[in-house]
Amino acid sequence: MVSLMRAAIVKVFSTKYSLTLPAAALNYIEQVLIENEIPEDEWIVGLEFWAKEYLKGEESSSLVSLPALKKAYESLQLGTTDDVATADPSEVNVESYFSVVDAFDMPPVHFDAVRGGFVPGRWKPSVAGQASSRSAFLRERWGIIKEIILRNENFTPPALGGHDRANYLKLTSIRNLLGRAGQLFLLFGMLSRDPEGKLCLEDGEGRVVLDMQDAVPGEGLFTEGCMVLIEGEYTLEETIRVLAMGHPPSEKRDVARGLHGHVDFLGGGAMSLKEEQKYLPTIQANTQVSFVILSDVWLDHPRTIPALRRMFEGYAEAVEYRPMAFVLCGNFSQKGWEGEGGLKRYTNAFNALTDLLFEFPLLHSSHFIFVPGPLDPWSSTTFPRPAIPSVFASRLTQRIPKARFVSNPCRIRYFGMELVICREDLMSKMVRNLVGVKKEGEADMKRYLVQTILDQTHLSPLPISIRPTLWEYDHALRLYPMPSSVVLADKYERYELTYEGCHVFNPGRFVGSGSETGGEFEWSMYYPATGRSERSALSLE
Template sequence: MNSDPVPSSSPAFGTPAHPIRLNKLKSIATRTSILPILLPAATLRPVAFRTFTRKHNLTLSSPALQSLAAFVGKNCGSGWREEGLAERVLDEVAKSWRKAGGGVIVEEGKGASLKAILQTLEGNMSGGRIVDSKLTPREGPGRTTNAGGIPSLQPSNSMVSNDHEVDELEDTLAHPRHWVKVIEAFETPRLTYNAEKKHFEVLKFKPSLFPNPSHKTTLFRDRYNIIHQRLLRNESFQVSLAAGGIPALRRSGSSFVRSQAYRLTPVANLLGRSGTSHLLLGLLSISPTGELALTDLTGSIVLDLSHAHMIPENGAWLSPGMFVLVDGVYEEEENVRGSALGGNTGIGGAIGGRFVGISICGPPCERRDTSLGMNIHEKSQDISSTGGFGWVDFLGVGSERTRGSRMRQIQTRSLRDVHDGMELHRRLKIVIMGEVNLDNMKTLDALKKVFGQYNEMPLQDRPVSFVLIGNFVQKAIINGGGQGGSIEYKECFDMLALVLSDFPSLLQRSTFIFVPGDNDPWSSAFSAGASSAIPRHAVPDLFTSRIKRAFANANSQLDRNQISEPPGEVIWTSNPSRVSLFGPVHDIAILRDDISGRLRRSAVSVGDSATTEMEDVAPSRNATAGLEGDDRMQALEQQSIGNNSNQAYPSTVQSARKLVKTVLDQGNMSPFPQSLRPVLWDYASALQLYPLPTAFILADSEIAPFCVTYEGCHAMNPGKFIPDGDFSTMTWIEYDILKNRGRVKEDRF
């Protein structure tokens, strides 16, 4: 504020001078005036439809359209059509509505407030244009939090004001490792599915390790709602007006054979309909009387599976805590355990009688591109109203429809490398090693051999990342000293730091990711190696300082001014966690859990399957070491057709397919009751596998390594890095990100 050049009229009495606010006058003089007009809603409707419906997949209610027409007429004036002011304003309103957690229908209600959005927007407009660039932060390689509470991307240490600056910033990040992002389970956006709005919403309350007991009910309700809406989107459940009757449940492979549309019946609607056939969707659970029951949002009923058969036969595991589809007949009884009167509601919402299952299976899986409502293989992204959840940012790295097309362009450009005048194409590979027991000296020798092989490769063929998965010790670390004390545990990582220091080139040009197991601290201090609550935090920094120092020393030896590659780094993440590459283009889920053993122990016998179980014994390790997923499935079919007497190879492949199908069909990394595998209620959304990731690393040390593709999701199990009983062989997986295929590799040291 400048000083007043005019002196006071009465200096003797000290009359204060009132300076002229030149800055305020200049801002008022430069502001462009707009002549408001009366804009009918019908005139604005085509522009609003093109912006909200075709571009953002939203539906405008009539009152909302009236409000927008009045707002555009007042703030954009006569230039709303010729200068394109209305379309820009409507696009900003739609983005703000999405970020505020609004539903598919834009209207005043329980969700986002359209009135509040317009008031905020009006204060940042001048001359019919939005002048405040901070109103809608752009997405880039850094992270920020948008208005809806979901973390989004934004350039680090800079404010970007327009699309041109964003493009320039992204063009400078040419190396693929600039776009590798590890997302911990505790940083994943906490989303819940709103069954009324048919959309995902952000949870507003602060998460806690000691939440309200109602959050446990919400955990299973969210799982049910997501699977239920997934079923209704399936073609087999699209009810036709001409469909009559309810067909028997039949499945072929991993998808339904559609003859007629299926109809789901709530459990409560079985009352008074004894002897009729129904198809139920519910949660397998144990009733208070100790019997197997099926539970949904309306009630529960005792389940009889003595005459049922699996679809497909022996194709998946069934255990309490899983959601299943059961086709059968309801039988009403006069005296039912847990019920006062037959046909009435009893203990825990259970209805009288029993449901005799004829066929049972898990809910059919849904491909990733179907869940996102678009075909990601097409070059031109059609963002019309195709349904799906393409606008939802599930991981905080940007949604598929917002960033997918742009990220694929950056991926294509970053894979081209000019070296000595020749154009080279980089390969995107990840090396995955499971059950890396650092307290075994053979493991350190094997790691030297593996790191030496990749250190000799050309730069464009080296892996962008190494994933090392625990347990990092063979026995649980108990806080109290001894052979399993904290000092010995830190010494294991100190020895690993010495091994890594021998390969400075890998430390300078790769990202190392460490995922803990149940034997690693600090959860093992009270679980003694048993199943602890998930998600669980990373290995504490107390034990990892020497490895971080090795990376710092290696990076200090390389001049970063001459290369565009980011420095090498080591990341200690949670279990489970996600790895994102190029935003939403590549989504890799990582879970360390011996889930196959838990499934074998808690599986439910269906019909006569108890006498024909093939997975009660762990399969052979070397049976499938040399085949990829598709080749394994082909070999299994040929073996089955040829009636080969050697059952070791087919049983190994079938056990891998059975495990992958079970987990992915459930859409959850931990489909168990809380008594078998505890889950932190407020962080349960981090365990969701919906939409399906592009790849799923399921580190299970109790079964053989495998690579299997199911419904477009490539599932991999690295097994044990050094198998039991064989101290001269090492096994790991090399995953090609662009081909979305993994390969089990084996070598001797």
């Protein structure tokens, strides 16, 4: 039968449409036909549709690529082609469009300032990193934001001459300040410190000391490492007397996807904005799909396992609305894993969780995703952080079929949506390192934090001396193109808000204050159909 199937595939793809099938593509087609139990008399018709759909794709070539072949198959499943009758969106197998992306599996995509676009990396990233990578990742971050600024309507000169042509905002490089004391300038660069500890602005071409005495910060949090726009006067002392400071403008997801839809940022194949929009009816029709997101699941806390049992019982009873995924973020130990008996205590805690999950076979169709926190093994100050070691995870992954331990941060891809999950005490780090913020009475710290990371297009806009990052994995921390949603799991109080179309929320600690004596255990439910989250809670009383 396999030989007959292969002959039918070659007849359609190679003989009729002159396409060359590599072994991986041929095996994938065979796998699809077998898994879907397609009758032999329907092979040719189905393969005809598939080949035609492949040739319509933007990435089609005579040598068939596996990602493009998969895209064509997905389009046929969704019924979004002219040749296939429209399928009922609620009947599409949404499970096949769900995936979890580990930060260390994301392809290295670098920003080329000359081309103004992204190019794939030439070599595999290394944890140690080459010496040249030390400055390259900062130049790339600066280049990405500068391109966003120059595309903004306030910085774009009119195509035709006239009075309006003189009114657009113009950036000046630091090296062009010399000899122009007493004039006002608009600068873009990174906040840093010089060897004497003075606050400076760097733009890749030079550095200038900032006089912040008269500065009026805009909305957001300003720390060293942030890329900022500064308006100020160049003085005879060769400093900038800052009058105003603000974050760069953000770029909405649709705009960025329209420009860079051909780039494969996550490693699952590039998806154009047009393709992404095809999925919207299916996403909106499947309102029952949800993700449960918990943070600070202290497994060594005496009331955590009973609270988890109560929560799992509730979801197991909801036949039609069982979550597609449970995302459990660390820390998974209240005291950390270090110290006397720490490793044994940590191992026993995960064994108890494994036994608990095994009691609910109805939930085994859901994905269980574990994201490490700052105190989980093996603790490291670098970012991104690897997954919890297999010595703790192996028993759970062997008994629970869809359990996966991933990096911090990680990403969930659901159709064309992207959900970034980051477990980091970011609010406290940003506040401790502020160099400027509006007066306390005027500041909405939650909104300012969200605005800062999205305007900075990065999960950690701090210098590496404060928040060390793995140079060659900095691309895994980017928030460009802007994700659909971001989870900022933080020990800070819970919140949920939307900025420039991106929904950002903190689920709060699962084991909150008062849990020792009762209190509530809280988490968040995220619904892709609406792109919004809502609070959930229970009490053991």
